Amino acid sequence: MNAVARLAALREEALACTACRLAETRTKVVFGVGDPQADLMFIGEAPGRNEDLQGEPFVGAAGKLLTRLLAEIGLDRSEVYIANVVKCRPPGNRDPRPDEIDACKPFLRGQLELVDPRVVVTLGNFATKLLLRTETGITRLRGHTYRWWRGKTLIPTYHPAAALRGGDRVLAAMREDFALVRQTLDAPPEPPPEPEVHPDPEPAVPRQLGLFG
């Protein structure tokens, strides 16, 4: 089976998953959408209310903003892959709990392995801190590229919902981050990973980065 077929099989597995308590309260499993061979993958925290109802990540106003920011760097939503750390909505939009993240991790890992993007963009504080294994907040982490798991480049940015709430300052920062995404995609592929991964003299993230944990 090739990677595209294996991703489709993984999706089917997720749609029937009851491995954590979120299965009890979800409407639909929100596995992920987009090009199964994309160079660019977005990872958010968890489905919200609209996503839970529609079974697709980043719909509604936040999704529209994401689509618009992509268009500004010359990309259609269908050319990227979009997923969340957990595939079912936590009740009341609370943060996913550690055991839920662990239970759902094989799906995200599978998506990363099978889509195999060169660039991963984390959307928001939660996904960024989890994937970079740091307590440093998004405001300090964004604006940089990080050499991440299996040689991928990780670029953190705000969650589009934060831009909708936070106004021009957050939106301007997101535009800068998307420009960095464009620049990174346009650059030739990087050589094999070096041990040094962080641009700051005082590292905000561990020097050895796993998927998370």
Ligand code: SF4
């Ligand atoms: S959140 Fe993930 S692990 Fe939990 S039920 Fe949904 S698909 Fe399964």
